[in-house]
Amino acid sequence: DQQVKQNSPSLSVQEGRISILNCDYTNSMFDYFLWYKKYPAEGPTFLISISSIKDKNEDGRFTVFLNKSAKHLSLHIVPSQPGDSAVYFCAASAGNFNKFYFGSGTKLNVKP
Amino acid sequence: KAGVTQTPRYLIKTRGQQVTLSCSPISGHRSVSWYQQTPGQGLQFLFEYFSETQRNKGNFPGRFSGRQFSNSRSEMNVSTLELGDSALYLCASSFKVTGAEAFFGQGTRLTVV
Numbered sequence: 399d400q401q402v403k404q405n406s407p408s409l410s411v412q413e414g415r416i417s418i419l420n421c422d423y424t425n426s427m428f429d430y431f432l433w434y435k436k437y438p439a440e441g442p443t444f445l446i447s448i449s450s451i452k453d454k455n456e457d458g459r460f461t462v463f464l465n466k467s468a469k470h471l472s473l474h475i476v477p478s479q480p481g482d483s484a485v486y487f488c489a490a491s492a493g494n495f496n497k498f499y500f501g502s503g504t505k506l507n508v509k510p
Numbered sequence: 511k512a513g514v515t516q517t518p519r520y521l522i523k524t525r526g527q528q529v530t531l532s533c534s535p536i537s538g539h540r541s542v543s544w545y546q547q548t549p550g551q552g553l554q555f556l557f558e559y560f561s562e563t564q565r566n567k568g569n570f571p572g573r574f575s576g577r578q579f580s581n582s583r584s585e586m587n588v589s590t591l592e593l594g595d596s597a598l599y600l601c602a603s604s605f606k607v608t609g610a611e612a613f614f615g616q617g618t619r620l621t622v623v
Contacts, residue, residue, distance in 0.1 A: 439619070441516075442614045
């Protein structure tokens, strides 16, 4: 049962433009959401997080938006850079546990 | 500050054998979680330990077990290995029991032949 879904397996964006990665979830108990970036044969690298009491969190070029009513999460990268090319995972957790449910990932390709 | 360290990085085992993977969390982090990543199933939660106690367990058979030591280091054991256990095993540590990001190690690539 996939509780966190990333419906776009891949995304291609021109350098300097905005990258928007989307994530949907089904469990209304999720209260903490994260985005990770991953290169092949490496562990995921934490990018940004947001708790359910907020609808936006910003960190440099990265902004995460949370729409609780739609159970939708998005990551905006502005401006996109070739070094951002990687697989991006969204993840969510509920309650008093560090148990994260991961989406299947979106492979971002930023073209120079 | 050192990151999460997993050993070994690569491992080849024969079906039916058992294997133990090790994880040293970031200093001061007491929560350690394990995940399995496969191409078909993505990243799946195995279990989480905090202060030497297993707090949560994913949907994996009993062949998968773990433990945490008093210094927060953790080990994961898989007995009676099957071909389908071939995966990247990732360990993550957090400094809080909830609501905090998890920092991942580079993983152990296990191949079962």
